Amino acid sequence: MKKLINAGKGFFGEFGGCFLPDELVMLMEDLSYEFGKASEDEDFIRELDYYFKNYAGRPSPLYFAQNLTEKAGGAAIFLKREDLNHLGAHKINNALGQVLLAKKMGKRKIVAETGAGQHGVAVSAVSALMGMECIIFMGEIDRKRQELNVFRMESMGAKVVSACSGQKTLKEAVDEAIGYYIENCNDTYYLLGSAVGPHPYPSMVKFFQSVIGREAKQQILKQRGRLPEHITACVGGGSNALGLFAEFLENESVQITAVEPSGRGLTPGNHAATLTLGSAGFIHGYKCLLLQDDKGDISDVYSISPGLDYPGVSPELSELTRIGRINVTTASDDDAVRAFRLLSKTEGIIPALESSHAIYAGMKIASQMKKTESIIINLSGRGDKDVQTVMNYSETA
Ligand SMILES: *Cc1c(COP(=O)(O)O)cnc(C)c1O
16 A cells, blocks of 8 residues: 555635645646646736637537527526537536646646546647646547547657556556556656546636536626526536536536436446545545445446546545535436437437436436526536447337
8 A cells, every 4th residue: 555645725615635656746746736827827818818719619519409499498598618628528617627737837748647538638639739748547448439530649749658557448548657657757747637636627627617507697697687596517537527517616696516427326336426426535636536346446437428427526526525515416327328319300410318317417407497597407518429329229118
């Protein structure tokens, strides 16, 4: 067992922190300092805004989904169209922010891990843009399952390295990427893709994603003249959710709902409903609500969505759940596939299966609200990557 050091920063109640071996704690403290400086540097923010606008295509529209609203029969439903960003998801916001930071820190190489490949693709693209060397670790099995994304990454100049130990999936990719980072930390930056991990990553990823909520608030005030009554988003690690929620946390009149995958059902190994069923524990250098068994071993997780099956979750969302500022609900594989088909048919928008969880829950919430009220659903990504999965899916109920 490695010696654990608590760097003592980045806590949300009891959750968060930085529980890592010495050599990594020092790197995290350095990163924390550099991020703090950059986040208050006007030139850095101006450059980030430039790339948000001219490369990612921001601001993304806040779209009034009239047909979906009529179908639900309650509140006006607005979709925050993160699916219209470059590469089709919110992940580009974080990749742009962190690669810019890496450049500012004088790093030359970017290392990241990827499971389904979406994060790897975003990191590869921004690395190409900024002239950084890019190394993506991917489990050998994931690599075979995600050939198209491997081709995308390699086309953009990334080196994709197979992780061949253990189960040969995301966890092994993380282990090997961290190993590479420790050995090459002088010129290498580790780019984490969600609002998880040791401090400062959860705060940093939230900072770069919070553009979603800032835009959404301005847009709804312009279109409706007042705040929405409700906002909702799906939760894997929690970055698109916190990105939307951050700007509304202080507005007590706004109800907030996080949607987790209940997969094939809320029995062990069949879901990834961490905020719903998790208990406090440690994973990847931080404390959060965690899916674990009686002995404290981390549980197997499952969801039809490759972006949602993680046994840990954002420490900030863990705390917001504990204090009751956010509500948590679930959507199953069946629910998500139905919502995927429904949004495609009613609005001509094919959502990512991750986002489809939020569409399902958002419609249900909308149907119980007044017609004069409104709800914003974060459409975190487009569904082109999921069409094969939906084609092959047969509903269980
Ligand atoms: C990766 C991904 C997610 C899940 O990640 P979060 O950090 O929870 O946002 C959700 N939606 C899409 C489209 C994704 O690609």
